[in-house]
Amino acid sequence: MATGQAPRNPIPAMRTYPPVEHPVVVIGPQYLAQYPVELAVNDFKVSDINGTLVFKVKFKLSSINRLFLNDAAGNTLVNLRKKTMTMHGRWEAFRGESKEENDLLFTAKKSKTEVDVFLGNNKGEVPDFKVKEGYSKSSRSILLRDSNTMIAQVHGRDTLAIMPNVDYAFIVALLVVILEGINPDDHREGAALKGINGVIA
Template identity: 50%
Template sequence: MNPMAALGGILPLPAPANAYTPPTNPIVVIGEQFLAPYPVELKIQQKIFTLAENNFDVTDVNGSLIFKVKGKLFSIRDRRILLDAVGNPLVSLKQKILTVHRRWQVFRGESNSSDDLLFSVKKSSFLQLKTTLDVFLASNTSESVPDFRIKGGWHESGCTIYAGETIIAQMHRKHSLQTVVFDTDNFGVTACPNVDYAFIVTLVVILDEINADRSGDD
């Protein structure tokens, strides 16, 4: 599928060509249409004054909408849906309750069937001074070694996403007068070339959900 068609003719602008080294093989988890041969810069911003909590808009460097993240209205807070710019559901994010490692599962479309499971994310250990999340593809049933890993600080001002020892994306929290006054979340995300940036956005949203849930309440 042509990425331009998938995003309604809008593609994130490239960062400088020498900023990142592309992975040896493309990393595709959600879809090949979310690959680019250059670093992709995105902004994830929480929408304020919404009835459903933790809704996000994901835009490119020009402010053009790329993705939306929504929770179901009046539902419990453990379900999110990633949609494309025109509202088509891409994946569903669901937290498994009563798990000590705060496991989230991600399914294709709006499904919650095990047949449509793409990957899951959980804390690497119960007690952590610095957040580390392990990411397992659905095919990795043994989960002896994570396929990807997310590492971030206590206040989560930033995080780095790895495939093995290779950095595939980075996130940093952005602060402005609006984010201070309204306590909103505003993230800058850079996905390396040939890395599925819809996958990266989903991981950052899950990281934010897990950090917001440190009190232990589901």
């Protein structure tokens, strides 16, 4: 599949979820589905409910503290970089393999038990999305801003439930940050790869 070509959407989820009022697009409109999507994560390969590979996460030995989200064809959609020596654990997500400021898609930082997510053009203090712990520490909800409008849920370390009209590639990129456990006290070189069972490029 050539870069930029619309992907084959994942198989619809069995369960139903209410659609968001306006489409949520961060990585690209080709990753919107008009139906709810459930994805499974296994060794950082992301598949739909039929087991069809949708995304995979890689890291490169030459790129410490960076992770790469690829589509099923191997095209790099996003690279995620952990910033070190900051007061809060912070990640930056860039389009493709770029590190340029104009390709910044979002930043994410941990604040107590929450993760605040700011889109690349948001220079303010109010996040565009929030990740909050659910009833158990193994479940999390991804919400629009400070509202109770949920756009996705993370169940444990291996299941994603995504609402209709939500960029599911963005949610998977955000899941990488969530699972990595943004740790404001861990600034060691290479800490971003700790616990990641990804694919070495």
